[in-house]
Amino acid sequence: MSEQPAPSPAPASTAGATSSDAPSAGAGASLLPGSPLPAEIASTLKRDGAGLVAAIVQQFDTNEVLMLGWMDDEALNRTLTTGRVTFYSRSRQEYWRKGDTSGHVQWVKSVALDCDGDALLVRVDQVGAACHTGTRTCFDGRDFDVVAGPAS
Numbered sequence: 001m002s003e004q005p006a007p008s009p010a011p012a013s014t015a016g017a018t019s020s021d022a023p024s025a026g027a028g029a030s031l032l033p034g035s036p037l038p039a040e041i042a043s044t045l046k047r048d049g050a051g052l053v054a055a056i057v058q059q060f061d062t063n064e065v066l067m068l069g070w071m072d073d074e075a076l077n078r079t080l081t082t083g084r085v086t087f088y089s090r091s092r093q094e095y096w097r098k099g100d101t102s103g104h105v106q107w108v109k110s111v112a113l114d115c116d117g118d119a120l121l122v123r124v125d126q127v128g129a130a131c132h133t134g135t136r137t138c139f140d141g142r143d144f145d146v147v148a149g150p151a152s
Helices: 073-082
Strands: 053-059 065-071 086-089 094-097 106-113 119-126
Touching: 053 073, 065 073, 065 086, 065 119, 073 086, 073 094, 073 106
Parallel strands: 053 119
Antiparallel strands: 053 065, 086 094, 106 119
């Protein structure tokens, strides 16, 4: 099932912004004009040219990797403050919340930033299928043949 977008304004322009080229701001203020995120979060994100950060979604209790989505500052802010995961659709250029039409909701349990600041780990309690194809994860049945390295 295809997810329907959550109504919202267009994302704030953050193209090319990184913590090193953003001006400093007062405590709690955003470093990016129009960003709803607190400065301590906004300043650590390394966004791509479109102002997006990859968000890896993982089942909180089994560590199963469910999917990959994209977030801008607004989508991350909604995810941090609503208890539901919100993504930014690169193809439709709009926000969408997993489960609004399918019922396959992702309840937020935690959000962490990787050491480079360019990827988020969103741990969720997934209700139903995570993939739009109807499978539990977006990685089901898509394994490559590999030569496995030795055990440590």
